[in-house]
Amino acid sequence: MSYKPPYTITPKITNLVAQISEAIGGYYAHENLRLHRVNRIKTIHGTLAIEGNTLSTEQVTAVLEGKPVVAPINEVQEVRNALKAYELLDTLDPCKVDDLLKAHATMEAGLIDEIGCFRKGGAGVVSGKTVIHYAPDAERVPFLVNDLFEWLRTTDEHPLIASCVFHYEFEFIHPFADGNGRTGRLWQTLILSRWRPIFKNLPIENIVYKYQKEYYKAIAVSGGKAGCTPFVEFILGVIAETLTTQEITRKTTQEIILEAIARNPSITRAELAEVVGISPDGVKYHLQKLTKSGRLKRVGSTRRGEWVIE
Numbered sequence: 100m101s102y103k104p105p106y107t108i109t110p111k112i113t114n115l116v117a118q119i120s121e122a123i124g125g126y127y128a129h130e131n132l133r134l135h136r137v138n139r140i141k142t143i144h145g146t147l148a149i150e151g152n153t154l155s156t157e158q159v160t161a162v163l164e165g166k167p168v169v170a171p172i173n174e175v176q177e178v179r180n181a182l183k184a185y186e187l188l189d190t191l192d193p194c195k196v197d198d199l200l201k202a203h204a205t206m207e208a209g210l211i212d213e214i215g216c217f218r219k220g221g222a223g224v225v226s227g228k229t230v231i232h233y234a235p236d237a238e239r240v241p242f243l244v245n246d247l248f249e250w251l252r253t254t255d256e257h258p259l260i261a262s263c264v265f266h267y268e269f270e271f272i273h274p275f276a277d278g279n280g281r282t283g284r285l286w287q288t289l290i291l292s293r294w295r296p297i298f299k300n301l302p303i304e305n306i307v308y309k310y311q312k313e314y315y316k317a318i319a320v321s322g323g324k325a326g327c328t329p330f331v332e333f334i335l336g337v338i339a340e341t342l343t344t345q346e347i348t349r350k351t352t353q354e355i356i357l358e359a360i361a362r363n364p365s366i367t368r369a370e371l372a373e374v375v376g377i378s379p380d381g382v383k384y385h386l387q388k389l390t391k392s393g394r395l396k397r398v399g400s401t402r403r404g405e406w407v408i409e
């Protein structure tokens with residue numbers, strides 16, 4: 100029988116999925132280059148700071164711009180690698196194990212010997228002097244990872260939930276000698292970006308960093324029969340907070356109108372009012388503005404005609 104990770108859909112999860120889905124509808128999927136850059140820097144800073152990298156966002160920016168930075172050489176290398184790994188987001192297939200290995204090789208280039216391959220030895224997570232997680236034996240790792248990817252390929256779970264479950268299960272397996280946190284977070288972003296491209300631009304890692312203690316706790320209290328329910332709730336909360344607190348581009352009313360017209364050029368004013376959530380008079384005002392500025396043209400009669408986007 101194929102593997103199914105244990106978790107429960109709680110009311111909190113359902114509510115967060117609804118809240119995030121609603122919020123995401125108001126954001127641009129298109130690239131805004133300045134924000135893309137700002138948010139990518141926040142992402143890289145956040146995901147590396149969780150693991151103890153000391154570079155500031157200014158230093159991460161300098162590395163991105165190819166400027167010299169006074170900092171430990173391996174930390175600068177971590178930043179370079181993470182920047183390259185996040186640049187791969189458009190080309191990686193979230194359901195391919197080979198692509199995971201490729202991402203890991205990029206994330207760990209020049210830092211450890213075992214790059215782009217599963218660990219050969221034991222692994223664990225240590226807090227102070229205490230081992231808080233003993234990862235499964237190395238021989239089992241390829242099978243466990245394959246089972247997890249098979250689940251990801253075939254599940255009809257909502258991507259918001261599936262990506263959190265994947266993230267937790269991945270950290271539990273701890274497939275690599277190092278870089279499990281960074282690669283797991285990258286993979287969740289990858290899965291989410293295939294659902295809504297805006298996720299490439301959302302610095303979720305930055306908010307995870309803000310709640311680093313809670314992130315570790317959510318992993319620690321997950322597991323057993325109850326599965327990763329607490330972790331799913333935690334990460335969905337982080338995504339919801341990212342959507343409300345970070346600088347991301349909101350769609351304007353006119354952009355929503357143009358999108359609706361692109362889908363249906365004969366859409367009526369009343370229908371547009373429904374889509375945008377404003378009055379028909381409000382729609383009229385925006386249609387006039389769009390026509391005046393040359394973005395939109397009416398062809399044919401008022402009743403039977405169509406809109407043409409210029």
Ligand SMILES: Nc1ncnc2c1ncn2[C@@H]1O[C@H](COP(=O)(O)OP(=O)(O)OP(=O)(O)O)[C@@H](O)[C@H]1O
Pocket residue numbers: 149150151224231232270271275276277278279280281282283315318319
């Ligand atoms: N109790 C736990 N069980 C499993 N995984 C955990 C637990 N607590 C934390 N983790 C995960 O393990 C990650 C740390 O693993 P690992 O050291 O391989 O990652 P990393 O990206 O290389 O970090 P570092 O730069 O510190 O080496 C954390 O970021 C978190 O995702």
